[in-house]
Amino acid sequence: MEFQWVKGHQDTTCPYDRLSIPAKLNCEADREASSWHQRMEQHNLTVPTLSQTQTQLVIQQRSITSHLKRRVHHSITVPRLLSYLQQRFSWEENVLEEIDWVVYQSIIKKYKDQWTTVVKHLHAISPTGHLAHRNNQYLPHDCPACSEPNETNLHLLLCGAASRAKWRQDTTSKIIHFESDCVDPYLIDILHDGVSRFHRQLAQISDNRYPPRYANLIRQQNGIGWEHLYRAKWSMEWRKLQDCYARAAIEGGRNAISGSEWLLGLGRLMIQQWLQLWKLRNDERHGVDSYRHSQLREQTLHAELQDLYSFKNKVCPNDRRIFHTSVAEHLQLHPTLDALQEWISTYKTAIMASVDQASRLGVTNNFPINHYPTFNPIARASGQASLAAGLPAG
Numbered sequence: 001m002e003f004q005w006v007k008g009h010q011d012t013t014c015p016y017d018r019l020s021i022p023a024k025l026n027c028e029a030d031r032e033a034s035s036w037h038q039r040m041e042q043h044n045l046t047v048p049t050l051s052q053t054q055t056q057l058v059i060q061q062r063s064i065t066s067h068l069k070r071r072v073h074h075s076i077t078v079p080r081l082l083s084y085l086q087q088r089f090s091w092e093e094n095v096l097e098e099i100d101w102v103v104y105q106s107i108i109k110k111y112k113d114q115w116t117t118v119v120k121h122l123h124a125i126s127p128t129g130h131l132a133h134r135n136n137q138y139l140p141h142d143c144p145a146c147s148e149p150n151e152t153n154l155h156l157l158l159c160g161a162a163s164r165a166k167w168r169q170d171t172t173s174k175i176i177h178f179e180s181d182c183v184d185p186y187l188i189d190i191l192h193d194g195v196s197r198f199h200r201q202l203a204q205i206s207d208n209r210y211p212p213r214y215a216n217l218i219r220q221q222n223g224i225g226w227e228h229l230y231r232a233k234w235s236m237e238w239r240k241l242q243d244c245y246a247r248a249a250i251e252g253g254r255n256a257i258s259g260s261e262w263l264l265g266l267g268r269l270m271i272q273q274w275l276q277l278w279k280l281r282n283d284e285r286h287g288v289d290s291y292r293h294s295q296l297r298e299q300t301l302h303a304e305l306q307d308l309y310s311f312k313n314k315v316c317p318n319d320r321r322i323f324h325t326s327v328a329e330h331l332q333l334h335p336t337l338d339a340l341q342e343w344i345s346t347y348k349t350a351i352m353a354s355v356d357q358a359s360r361l362g363v364t365n366n367f368p369i370n371h372y373p374t375f376n377p378i379a380r381a382s383g384q385a386s387l388a389a390g391l392p393a394g
Contacts, residue, residue: 012260107232107267144284184245198226315354
């Protein structure tokens, strides 16, 4: 008898009908094993220690047999991240268990070269006007495309400007046509319905609007939030329902793709669409050419310089030599934007520290002499001689 190793879960990267017979059997075995684990009320996740094993790592009642360093790191950081996400998005406790984290990890692996931008997007902390202004008061807080005074991460997706409406229309068209010939039509309708309602800020889908087998999917995605589809957070029901449809379709001789493959492509499509939106927004904010970018930079630096000069008479006397006579003279002596940026970066911290020191050490809390009483505030005891007693008269 000869044993041969066959890689598992190959249907996540290749359509099931294109796999070899051993790979298909392996996928079926994986599916049956997962089903058994889901039916079991208690799971034994601890592997018995073999006689030749010198040590064994157990984390959260689970034996760790590979990738030890990564598993230890995950055991420390992942619970903290999940707790943060639950608080950040006001999720119920069960929501974290309903998100398909396997699909989530597969989707975001592609974006290592844009990691900082994508991670901020995934956690809804992209530096839109609201966050940028909170961190730097000289940066604008309004939306560059419409009159909204507070540009948030949510507003970025819902902005009523014509350029954003066109982006939403294009995005909706792309996601409902993605592999539409190989996907459960009900899933496409639910996806279209949910995303469109989010774009128009309508009530969420009722779970009795579609056949009963899709009710759990609708309830879960409503709890997660439809805007989180742009952040790769899909309910596990999407994959399960598409896998059921794919098996029936293949048996009937029709084309279909696995739920993992569909969500992988669709999830990356939605992140790609958001990246296009972010570029569109940045072009509207900073300008598409160097001249417009220079104008915006000049406005920001001049405003910051004006603000720093308002502290000229509040710093310690010895530190007033940092300043010129006026803002106009400063701009005349340092006309370039790079020179302004260098001066602000060099002296801003020192100026604010000097203002604080002058406030603590100065005379601002002392009263002028004419505010004090003209009489002796110390009462004299009865029979006490006056200060003039014994002095010669006249």
